[in-house]
Amino acid sequence: MRAHAAPETSVHSTSHRASQGRWGYLLISPMMIGFSIFFLIALGASFVLSFTRWDLLNPPVFNGLSNYRKIFTDSTFGVALFNTFAIAIPHVILRISIALGLAVALNSKIAFRTFYRVVFFLPVLTMPVATATIWKWIFDPKYGPLNGVLAQAGIAGPSWLFNQGTAIFAVVIVLLWSGIGYDLIIFLAGLQAIPRDYYEASALDGASGWQQFRDITVPLLTPTTFFLSVIAVIGSLQVFDLVYVMTRVDTSNRLPTLVYYIYERGFEAGQMGYAISVAWVLLILILGFTFLQFRLQRRWVHYQ
């Protein structure tokens, strides 16, 4: 296209290019100044501080690798790590499969499509703290509607948020409720991108609805599924506000997760250096899982 433009207009002159360069730096400067201060400097400081003992009031004291060594023997860290994964694994798997199923159902010319789409999306808009407040009472052992309904069926419901096992179950349910709508919208967009002729051709070959789902929909949606699973894994490793409100009573938490533990060690127990080193373990976990997912994508993601 540029070949058709008049040769050597002022746009291509050297002085113009230099001025374009200056404008480039000028326009990115607000972003890059902010990024340098609140990201690059913060990241460097965080790395250094993870090797110190520090209570925020006195100057930090360098203590080598001992924070990281301590992590391996810290049983509360182990519990937080266990809880985080016990929440993350069922959450990611169920969220993606339910959202995919719903998206396929809602992608057909079905009545009330918009209604369903809006209903499933509304929880996405709800503030996690508000979500947690509402669900905390739904799970209330005595006055909550869930155990009320179970009692109708003659089942004595458990004290959901008071035991580790049932609390994990409850948190996964709430995460699904608040996250499925987002994945649904993205899956629907992915489905729109699959050419209709694929289905028409396979219908002529006599393929059933299930065969079409298995042989066309699922493989062609794999890039979307991949994107959503990367996001879901990163998000579930960082669960915090929901758990903070649902399971915390005064100063103790019945279901500590990694981010809760970072917050609690640093800002409540005054062990900043240690809290930061736990955050670095979280960063390494996130990088590791993201890297692993990118490596594995070659085996199952089909790009058109």
Add this chain to the structure above:
Amino acid sequence: MNRRTPGWYVSRILLHAFLMTLAVIFMFPFVWSLLTSLKTMPELFKPMPSGSIAQVVEYMIPLHWRWENYQQVFDTVPFGTFYINTVLVTVARTIGGVFIASLAAFAFAQLQFKGRDLIFFILLAGLMVPDQVLIVPRYILMREFGWLDTYQALIVPLLFSAFGAFLLRQFFLGIPKDFFEAAAIEGANPFRIYWDIYMPLARPALSAFGFLMFLSSWNEFLWALTITNSTEMRVLSVGIALFEGQYNTNTAVMLAAANLATIPLIVLFMFFQKQLVEGIALTGVKG
């Protein structure tokens, strides 16, 4: 698809039955929370009767609609202050964040300058790092600036969205370069071109990113919890969480507060439903 056999009708009815059941389950927490927020204290602590569905429905509906619970939210805690703070901080972060990200995105997509791609790559790498790693140094920076417990601290560190720069750059890349060159020949400087030509064209992407930024900012919790400590500086999310942590809180009032925090976003969404769903889908596909 259009084979209207009896089997087709049966499968459609089953599908609707399933979707409706799920829709009821999804709506239940909202309905329950709205109804319960209007109950009186004694009604709250009445266990659900076992018996017919009619009895359960009757139990869920408040005997006396106690609208005063909503008034009480504002009497018990400075909820009005939390509200004003949240609106102020969210609007500032959204407008500032969209402006800063779109400026950078435009430069990365349309201007030639040395190191452009390397700088962009470093910015992108930043997306992988969770905020929890950065929260402590940011807190210290705020302390050094003397910004603890201020609006600046709530707003400034969260203005720089690498995600936004990435998303909007993708959009700006799709706009033909001819637009830029034609305007440049006329003597417009790059800022004018960005503002007069590219920004109007980018409206769908800008509103989608703006809405996502508004949503995440309205709901943000960890940073606001860390950086503020006076009641006057708290935002809704933190205000509700701390209010909730107290034993003696009236559940109905608590739920009223949760509803009040959620309603503005739902209203906003209802107004822009179509554009937003499309915009969010766009962010996912390009993501």
